[in-house]
Amino acid sequence: MSDQPRQVILGAHFPGVNNTTVWSDPASGSHIDFESFRKFAQSAERGFFDFLFLAEGLRLREQKGRIHDLDVVGRPDTFPVLAGLAAVTEHLGLAGTINATFNEPYEVARQFASLDHLSGGRAAWNVVTSSDAFTGENFRRGGYLEHDQRYVRAEEFVKAAKTLWDTWPDAAGEPEPFEYQSTQFDIRGRFNVPTPPQGHPVIFQAGDSPQGRDFAAANADAIFTRHSEPEVGRKFYADVKSRVEKFGRDPESLKVLPGISFIIGDTDSEAEEIAAEVRAQQVSGQTALLLLEQIWNRDLSSYDPEGPLPDIEPDTEGPSIFAGRARQVTDPHAEVAKLRKLSEEKGLNLRETVIDTQSRQSFIGSPQTVADAIIDAVQTRVSDGFILVPHITPAGLEPFVQKVVPLLQERGVLRTEYPEGATLRDLLGVPR
């Protein structure tokens, strides 16, 4: 091995549909108009990022049986947005989240193969599954999938897609007939798109359970995780890489990429101030009540966000009052006790308490501080790079691109130009 420092992989997550995205900021633009996606993608490409990443939702979130109205909501369709972006970028990878539960392999394989052709080999698929009947209400089959069948479906789905991508000879020609039978699928015929430029578009997986890790280790090229802190991250990294080896693959063939938030200031202390302001912006009074309702599992709308925490106990018996997102609290009583203690000790009202519990942004500091932290994390195998999640659409990436990217380049951990004709697999170093 050479003395070359490990290269940093960079992904750009288009800001999401949750309270991380600050819509009230005057700099916050449309998250629907194609122009926002174009600006965001071109910003990432100016910063020599490896890829852009889109999340997906297939039903609007609800709380107390009503559509959740406090956060950014709504998004355009993943595939056409990525195809449009392929026309206005040259090098950037284009990663989309597509649900394996409410789609079928033939169509998804066809759309990713088409996207890979249209982008010259830059397509990536983040495979997710869901088993919730709530989302299923928008689809023909409804909520048909058992919870414990999610990874079975995902794995068989990916195998089916790979089977289809492999049916054409590399050059022009005619496809071989395919047949794929499994517990979830029984399909046959001929695939109508030639083998994509990358052979197989890059496969992402985002899931933290042991099954999720195994699925990634066996099938994926990259894993999207939330473990960005050094100690936890290194443990996760080592665990995932050892699973990859267990499946007989080169550990370098799966990249570990935590999602991170970031705040950049001229100095570390300025960045800390901005970071605190952003955390406060992310939690309006109404959002504070709503976040607490997710813990209490009760209607708390009669409480004053500027007053004390609710004096009643959480409802652990009744059905969940919110739908469309994963439940995040496992022990409501313990959580409530912790909040009350925090509120008392620091003399915080309801909203201030919630703000205080918001996780700090993953990287806060001057450009030098942030660059150092990123380089250190990658060299010490916390990760192979990061997926940046800005809180402003579409310009949120700019401070990083303008100030941190040049430092990463100086240190020799980030490209200074894109290799001519490189596919996303080439950029990531994950050969087919």
Added chain:
Amino acid sequence: MNSTHQPGSASADFHLAIGLRDTGWHPGSWFRIPAAQEVFTPQYWGSLAQTAEASGADLVTFDDSLGLQRQGQLDASLVAAWVGARTSRIGLVPTLTTTHTEPFHLSKNIATLDYISSGRAGWLAEVSATAEESALFGRGRDDLDAESLYAEASDVVDVARRLWDSWEDDAEIRDSATGRFVDREKLHYIDYEGERFTVKGPSITPRPPQGQPVVALQGSGSAQLKAAAQQADLLFLSAASLEETTGLLEKVRAVESETGRSGAPLLVFVDLQVLIEPTAEAAQARLAELNEAAGEDNAAGQQQVIGTSAEVAERIQQIAAAGFSGVRLLPAEHHTDLPRIAEELSPQLTEAGVVVGSEQPLRFRLGLEAAPNRYADGENQPALAGGAA
């Protein structure tokens, strides 16, 4: 707002469409391109669309199917999205099929094309009629007859239209005072329950720029005509002669009244395959070459003009005079015939006042009214296109 045409224009209501499918509509066109691979590159499609745009055509359709045609084809909706980011005037109407694809996905796909193209999206709704296509999905369907397939297509378009309306145009409010990003009173469940599927809604994608992107169907069978009368804005009619097509137009009007269509009548375009050469002899010679390359004669079942651009222009004027809303030109070979449409035919049509280009959203360009939202003001307004209750 409802008309894009200048007053006094001789053919104010006549429109030009161009149909694209892989290398062209003559099967021999596959064997006469420099490299088969180019059909799978975006540059190829971008260049075709730019030529079509330069011709002044109102819209271009992108042919597609789930099953394998000829030598393969990219997903038309994604080709249209790519092209949408590289063009600025022409309407983009990809084929998406209704038989196996989820109505929810179809609706947001077309809505998103409308965002990418700033209001130039349409949808050519087709069915997947073969058992081979069902097998691609592992679905052993026994209802692959035209009547069932198009009844389903009609339902699917109905659902897509409801989903487009499921967000009112001003649903996003960004009201800092109340902390609300959207006004949830302006988001609507569609609660669709049909014979074949149910869809709850609302859409995940806000109402597209046109409100209701333009929906087209193609064909001439009674199942197609019925579905078109119920749910489409536009119908592409294919028949071997102008006489036959004119007879079908009367049938279309009859079906419209049978189905109780309200709002604007269907825009009816005639499909016309064209092979353009400077002389009739040269045209026949190229046709012979194409037939030989394909190893068969081209039995298209469409009207054809194999001849000079002046002959094509004359046929188009006959079609306009017969009361049709437009013509869809199907180039025999993209490489040769599309540039000739743009460079030779289009100036003649412009001079005759048949083509009037403009940069409006596609609906307005075709003379359709602004689409009211059926859910606005809590009232169930009738859909502009007709049938949907």
